[in-house]
Amino acid sequence: MDYQSKATDLIRNRCSWRSFGDRAVETEKRNKLDEFIKTLESPLWGNMPRVKLLDMALPGKGRVSGTYGIIKGAGVFLVGAIKPGYRDMEDFAYIFEKIILCATDLNLATCWMGLTFARGLVAEKIGLAPDEMIPAISPLGYPAKRRALADRIARLSSGSAKRKPWKELFFQGGWQEELTPDAAGAYQTPLEMVRLAPSATNQQPWRIVKQGNVFHFFLQRSPGYDKLAGSVDMQRLDMGIAMCHFELTTEEVGLEGEWIEKEPDLALPKRCEYLVSWKGN
Incomplete structure (x- = not known):
């Protein structure tokens, strides 16, 4: 399944959102993401992650448990698990970014999260196998009209709008x-x-x-x-x-x-x- 927009447009337009409104992600868009995930071919080194859309909270209902106060209002998360292997991290991110861009193509906001979430809580939600790990997750939804304070601080502290020459x-x-x-x-x-x-x-x-x-x-x-x-x-x-x-x-x-x-x-x-x-x- 291809993107509707050009990949270059999606890459340029996507930015990290940690503040979400109360509009729920429609079933149609969830199904499109699920179908996109099913069409993805094995990455270069053969480590195929298991990626699921999981309901973590009610949309628009304050800070999301397990995200250390960073994420506010997101009801749905993309959660990825992978078994350890040679170049497992590279394969995971290659696939997960394709899914992130698919969400962008559906006008949904996302944010790569590799550090600021409680892995134990997310592991329980996805049914993590003993030989799997969770490298990253992403909230998924419609951005709030205004970024929450924690969101603004995170963007400023990382300088996420800037890139090296x-x-x-x-x-x-x-x-x-x-x-x-x-x-x-x-x-x-x-x-x-x-x-x-x-x-x-x-x-x-x-x-x-x-x-x-x-x-x-x-x-x-x-x-x-x-x-x-x-x-x-x-x-x-x-x-x-x-x-x-x-x-x-x-x-x-x-x-x-x-x-x-x-x-x-x-x-x-x-x-x-x-x-x-x-x-x-």
Whole structure:
């Protein structure tokens, strides 16, 4: 099932909402989301998450239990569970972001949540298996007319409306030469959609090095982020979102290629690690 809108429009228009009104999500839209989830194919590394729409509270009825006062008024949540495996976090986020964008396509508000929810409560709701974990959830609904104070504080503290410039994220040949939008050519839009991706506290940990027709994706870790949520690696989730945006946009603009794991011979900056590469045809 495809989006009704362009993926690039959905990526540009989506923003995080933590304050929701009392309008319930219609059954028709819930069914469309369920159908979309059923059509999703297995991600690159084969770790397919289990994603459900769960009723957590009555819409518009104050702060939602289990979200530490961050979410107000949301009645429905997207909840994802996955079994541990190689590149499980990247696969989870790749799939979950596709669903988030489907919700955006249905004019529903969302918010990636990897830290600020009580996993025990959500685990009970989804019937978490012993060999599963919950990397992230998202409230789902119609935004309130005005953001609640906690919502405004969260946006200000993370600087979520701001993004790093190209020169800090994208490089050509190696780490010394920045990749400009003009030099990126046909890949300017896919890279820009990576730049606009959401990330944990807006750290934007993706770094991409272009070598010929290959784009190498690296994770530039922020100190301490691999310890924040136990077995859930927040910044690897961020990389899965970046991969999702890049691939959706290449499809939209007609660029063919494939993901490969072939680390280039580059000296890595401190706290930087290779993830995957995109090879254009």
